[in-house]
Amino acid sequence: MLTTMTKPVWTDSLTKRYGEVTAVDELNLTIEQGEVYGFLGPNGAGKTTTLRMLLGLIAPTSGGVRLYGKDSTTRGYLDAVGALIEGPAFYPYLSGRENLRVLAGHAGMTASRVAVVLDEVELTDRAGDKYSTYSLGMKQRLGIAAALLKDPALLILDEPTNGLDPAGMADMRGLLRKLGAQGRTVLLSSHLLGEVQQICDRVSVLSRGALVAERPVGELGAGGRLVVVTAQPDIAHTRLVAAYGDDTVRRHDDVLELDVDESDAAKINADLVGAGIDVSELRWRRPNLEEVFFSLTGGNHAA
Numbered sequence: 001m002l003t004t005m006t007k008p009v010w011t012d013s014l015t016k017r018y019g020e021v022t023a024v025d026e027l028n029l030t031i032e033q034g035e036v037y038g039f040l041g042p043n044g045a046g047k048t049t050t051l052r053m054l055l056g057l058i059a060p061t062s063g064g065v066r067l068y069g070k071d072s073t074t075r076g077y078l079d080a081v082g083a084l085i086e087g088p089a090f091y092p093y094l095s096g097r098e099n100l101r102v103l104a105g106h107a108g109m110t111a112s113r114v115a116v117v118l119d120e121v122e123l124t125d126r127a128g129d130k131y132s133t134y135s136l137g138m139k140q141r142l143g144i145a146a147a148l149l150k151d152p153a154l155l156i157l158d159e160p161t162n163g164l165d166p167a168g169m170a171d172m173r174g175l176l177r178k179l180g181a182q183g184r185t186v187l188l189s190s191h192l193l194g195e196v197q198q199i200c201d202r203v204s205v206l207s208r209g210a211l212v213a214e215r216p217v218g219e220l221g222a223g224g225r226l227v228v229v230t231a232q233p234d235i236a237h238t239r240l241v242a243a244y245g246d247d248t249v250r251r252h253d254d255v256l257e258l259d260v261d262e263s264d265a266a267k268i269n270a271d272l273v274g275a276g277i278d279v280s281e282l283r284w285r286r287p288n289l290e291e292v293f294f295s296l297t298g299g300n301h302a303a
């Protein structure tokens with residue numbers, strides 16, 4: 001028990017209620033050293049509330065939290081922790097570099113650390129520009145730079161890619177993977193299944209404050225369906241139903257979806273084309289977050 005309690009993050013029946021709403025419901029989490037851990041859930045699932053409790057920003061209604069074995073009343077509770085929760089406050093009229101210098105000064109850190117973290121988030125080129133002129137992606141990266149100032153062993157990031165465009169998201173994913181590869185422990189929240197799949201080692205799925213599953217990332221969102229788009233959906237549908245059965249083939253207009261193995265795709269394509277059916281698209285569709293929720297909860301928890 002003692003060894004479990006001294007892990008980077010350990011929670012014991014962690015619960016937060018706001019009146020009638022149970023924002024976080026008896027959550028038991030253990031995050032291992034060096035792991036990049038994803039906290040996945042739809043809007044209102046309780047992600048931010050959990051992260052706030054971990055950081056001692058709000059008190060649990062019941063249950064407990066320890067970071068490296070310390071509870072929030074222990075001196076130095078957050079010494080090893082850097083965090084980014086819902087848009088950090090920076091001075092708009094100061095540059096990114098000046099903002100970080102202010103923070104470093106408060107925390108008794110040297111200015112040399114500022115240059116290191118600016119480099120780490122690839123913001124050195126724009127570090128002299130005013131914060132107010134930064135794009136959202138640059139603001140997020142400056143937030144992560146601030147979280148990195150004290151070279152924390154544990155990074156806690158609430159939806160670090162939220163609001164970014166696809167290119168900004170890809171940059172951020174690259175940065176997060178790099179931080180994870182440095183041996184830090186990273187806990188991040190997201191409502192995007194694809195994102196945690198690309199960044200994390202292990203994922204927990206949260207729904208209405210409760211943990212509905214915890215999986216190595218490869219096991220979450222496995223499976224999927226074969227999508228066939230054709231100009232002759234009637235003939236194709238009849239043919240596929242004859243071969244694979246009524247339960248296996250679904251039809252939405254000219255799109256057919258088959259519940260088959262990924263390895264059947266080439267055979268199905270050859271069969272349809274061989275029968276003179278024009279196949280304009282054949283692809284594998286991974287389950288989305290809603291479908292993963294559905295399969296984990298039988299639909300009872302999906303938000």
Ligand SMILES: Nc1ncnc2c1ncn2[C@@H]1O[C@H](COP(=O)(O)OP(=O)(O)OP(=O)(O)O)[C@@H](O)[C@H]1O
Nearest residue numbers: 018021023041042043044045046047048049050191
């Ligand atoms: N200060 C508060 N007062 C009352 N209810 C709150 C408060 N903070 C959170 N809640 C409620 O707790 C639940 C969980 O909210 P939380 O912000 O933790 O969700 P989330 O998973 O971070 O969602 P999002 O993806 O939208 O950020 C919601 O029902 C929310 O309305």
Ligand SMILES: [Mg+2]
Nearest residue numbers: 047048049158
């Ligand atoms: Mg949130």
